Amino acid sequence: MGEEFVLLISASIFCVGTAGFVIRKNPLIMFMSVELMLNSVNFLLVTYSSFLNSLDGQIFALMIMTVAAAEVVVGLAIILTIFRTRHDMDVDHIDVLKG
């Protein structure tokens, strides 16, 4: 399959992830949308590493997976801490730092 199709699939997944991050209010679903964006970039890196016949893209995708795993663990711990103190799951209500 050509590059245009791959670019279109990846761009669609990235844009859906962006939309999810912007329009949803549940922090868990916002995190899942970030995962979608990271995954679309991973897909692009892997396909272009195959097109260019070079393994660097796959190593980069592996590093992105590591960073995403660390990010998810820390983010979910923060969500859990916020929920423990506030019992609320809407990011619009978390405005304690606001002046």
Next chain:
Amino acid sequence: MLEIATVFDFTRDAVILVVGLTAVLASLGVVLCSSPIYSALYLIGHMICLALLFLLYNAEFLAVVQIIVYAGAVMILFLFIIALLGGKKEIQENSFHRSMAITFVFILLGELYLSATVGPTKQIQGEIPAEMFGTAKAIGLELFSKHIVAFELASGLLLVAAVGVICLAKFSFAPLRRRTR
């Protein structure tokens, strides 16, 4: 009379098309479902579709890592958190911000597509990949010779994340009081 290679290429293209469209539909399911548990299940489906695409593009090691790390570890973590916090349904109302966001996203998609087709990208001629392209052995050789610094830094990153999570979970903070105006 069709050649075997032509039939193989056609079948591969058809499989890539179907799996790619399924991945896009699953990502739409993640965003549009109102209950977080359905979103998580759609995300697992999306990850599996991406792992299949990795396999189709000669990245078998990354496909296995995708299944184990993402569809396994990360999504189990998500499901545990949803089970702990209670997956409450979210009322989705149509507001001005929402329509603005959707318009912005469509413009972004159009721009990305235009930059992919109109821009000065030159056609990449497909070479035949080497025999063990994308296997665990090839990835390991590359990782431990050319990218050894990045590998060690990733181990440091994971250690810092683990220590940070233990700090967040262990020391409970006093409940924050919402300031009254």
